[in-house]
Amino acid sequence: MIQRLFRLAHKKSPWILTYNAGGCNGCDIELLGLFNPRYDIERFGILQQASPRHADILICTGPVTIKTRPYLERIYEQIPSPKHVLVVGSCGCTGGIFKNAYNVLGGIDQVIPVDLYLPGCPCRPEAIFNAVQTLIDRL
Numbered sequence: 001m002i003q004r005l006f007r008l009a010h011k012k013s014p015w016i017l018t019y020n021a022g023g024c025n026g027c028d029i030e031l032l033g034l035f036n037p038r039y040d041i042e043r044f045g046i047l048q049q050a051s052p053r054h055a056d057i058l059i060c061t062g063p064v065t066i067k068t069r070p071y072l073e074r075i076y077e078q079i080p081s082p083k084h085v086l087v088v089g090s091c092g093c094t095g096g097i098f099k100n101a102y103n104v105l106g107g108i109d110q111v112i113p114v115d116l117y118l119p120g121c122p123c124r125p126e127a128i129f130n131a132v133q134t135l136i137d138r139l
């Protein structure tokens with residue numbers, strides 16, 4: 001019973017942490033659009049969190065660089081299970097335009113497991129919103 005209650009709360013009010021692993025910030029600006037009054041994703045109970053320890057969903061943008069890799073690993077480890085990862089933008093999916101750069105390791109899945117990929121450069125807030133909903137439906 002308690003487990004069902006936890007699962008329901010998890011699904012009805014997932015908290016999101018965002019992390020830019022090395023992109024140009026274009027995807028992040030679109031991502032922040034979700035939390036402005038126009039898209040207002042909070043009306044669905046979805047909140048943005050600053051601490052990985054309180055997050056359910058990690059949204060990553062940008063390719064992983066040599067410098068950001070340890071931080072991405074640490075953030076992922078600190079998120080309590082069950083946790084889900086959404087990658088927003090072509091850079092996060094494959095490395096995108098930064099692929100083969102001297103300091104770029106590639107997409108986010110080179111370092112942590114990814115549940116859902118959303119390609120685009122940058123992704124529109126509507127597309128990110130749909131991806132978040134798809135991920136929540138899987139919870």
Ligand code: SF4
Nearest residue numbers: 023026027089091121
């Ligand atoms: S996908 Fe495009 S907008 Fe997003 S971080 Fe990469 S270059 Fe920037």
